[in-house]
Amino acid sequence: MKKSYQSSIVGLSLSNQIISITITGDFMILFMSQILGFSDLQNSWLITMLPIIALVRIPLSYLMRRKNLLDLMRWSVLSKLCLIAILVVIPYERVTFSIYTVFLVLYQITVELGFGLTWNPLILLVTEEKSRAKFLSHLGLFQLVTSFYTLLISFYIGKELTSFHYRCLLGIALVSLILQFILLKQLQTDYHLFQNHQETGRMDWQVLKKQIWYHLRILLLDSLILYITLTINVLYMVQVLHLSAKLVSLYSSMSLLGNVLALALAGPCFEKRRSLFFTILLVMTGCEILLIFFLPHDATSYTVFWSIGWGVLNGAIGALWGLYISLVKHQAASPNPFTIWNIYQGIAYLVSVLVFYLSGNLVHLSSSSSEFDPYRLVLIACLSICILVCLRILYKRKTGLK
Template sequence: MESRRMEDIVVNREKRYCQKQAIIFNSFSQIITNTLTGDIMVLFLTDILLFKIVNITFIISLIPLVALVRLPLIFVLRGRSKVKMIEISIIVKVIFVVVLLSVPWNLLGVWNYTALIIIYQISTEYGVGICWQPLMREITSISDRGQFFSRMRFVFMSLNTLFIFLLAFFVGDVMNSFQYKALLCVSLFGLLLQFYTIRKISRKQIIIANNEGHKISRPLLQQLSDNKKILWALILDLLFLCIGFTLNVVYLKTVLGYSSKLVSLYITLNNLGGTLFLPFMGRILDRNLQKGNRYICRLYLIYMVVLVMLPVYVSGSMINVVFITIFSLLSGVIASGVYLMMTILQHSLVKTEDSFMVFNLYQIILYAVAFVSTNVFGSIINYAGHDRISMIYLFSLDIFKCVYAFLILSSVVIVKIVFNKMNMNLRE
């Protein structure tokens, strides 16, 4: 009995250590992504490489499509050491950055650069893409997942917010070669930090035990059968995905006519609201997942009311500022709450030994549905921009608001039903 207790103490200590290293590992992730495949990359392509818009659009569209490489990879690589895969992935990313720093950029034509980006993105999927969530399952328990994921998200969102703030002063109207190389050096530092921390994680016994490599993996159908409760989480995730906030900026800009300044305010406050709310939400969800879900559903209903009342843009009107402030803070808080709740739920409903396959199949389904829902809502927004249902003073009603309100009301009801039906005896 005493030896068992001592063993638990050691395991918990190792988990806490690994969690600390995971937070450090993840702290630069968003900065690296923005620089190498995100908005900063777009500035590099437009201002320095002088690519045409059609070429830039082509490259951007390829990046999410590469995620489909997960499907064959998870079958080929199951049973392999997750930490080793992440290490190899980081090495490839470092080589990618070194190539960008050393190769004359006049040699980087569209096809050469596209090939480099595809290699980089495949390495991302090979490493963090398919291994990160299963690895996090191994170093957390039901009692600390909420606080851990909230801390991790808080750290990387805070660091990314600071990075974006400083970037506005560092980069002028047009990015130059020196500036992008400096940003590449920041990314290189982040990658080296990731390699250092994943090596430290790999030395812990709880990681060694679960990442011995080449372990015999159970048949996929058996894994899915034993983890069928994850379907409840998938239903919830798909509902939340359909009432997400991906196209809010497009709606504000194209349908309601909001200025770029107010849209920037929306983005800033959205990020700020989500960041500040994370620690509080993490504690709630750790104590009572169902209670946290009720809070999120109530916030969604408030958000729905604000969305329906959201006025069209009138220059100099304070009512626009007030509404966009409430709207952005609510969307940020809800997005963070949903992220935490679904992450905790996913990890609680999947066995550690099956997490590699189950988590990745789960994500592939979400990718597919996200692609469809984004295109559907894009069409709805396009229609809403040309045909308003009614207009009273600054307040308008359009098809987007109607569809969204219906989806939120329906989803809140379904979410409550699903939570009531779920067996909340969550497994370690």
């Protein structure tokens, strides 16, 4: 029965990726920089603000604890349809920083109401523990579609993103939302399977405390990966390296391609040959450190090969660490995962706010200095810590330590 719903979950994931890239992802950076004309500080502030808005997940997880997961998804899709439709028709010359801030606040709340609250519980419901790693790995493979999509967009856009280009992307996002409605209708046949059966009594704070402490090391690791694979990488390319929209879009598509290739080649090793999995991750992380160290400091020396190399390595590292982190989270599932996961995620968002704020300021410092590049140095430092984590895991597996 669970396998019959997995194709719908894959479709929901793919459509959500396309929407996210356009509204709150890489194309949003280009939209703010090249169409709305926001400064690098304004851009970094808006990017930093998104995790802060996502903290609404904490009260929402309590208020919606007895609602059906499909209903939450449906309300979210309807709200996003309305907001994106407004962004399609509004003249962009009238979009001020304040207006766009309000739009992002409302949009992020709708995201948290849907995918934010329901995604982990949905995965738990439609997969079994013994096959969950395989499903998550296969789910990542379907990002090849998103990679191909962004690659086509990079050739379509050219050097600069225009208002017409972005409205076309918003139109595709609207079609993706309609597709989500259809997929949710397919899941509707077993409506009661997706009901939250959480108890309405007092929260077991001892269980919550145990869960949070168990995830503390994962939270710290997740923060490092967040900085490495950050959307602000795109802001760094635009504001510091002064790259064209075509090269930035190529980086985004190659990042998704690296994500897919990593899950296809190294993902299957996670279950049966975990030492090989972390060895591959160790080598790729070392390669990215070398690439970033020798990355050109100006657009004239930056070619498509740098976008391809950085994108593929960055996507691969993010995918494999993401697979490891996701499985650890699911293995620690509690009797009431809906609230436990979302409160934990709220704490993770607080940490991510600091990461976004730090990275945004580092980009600003890098853009104002011709000799010193703090953003790149911190990026290398985070990758170096990931190498140490890999070595520690490999050592523990070799010696049999837990």
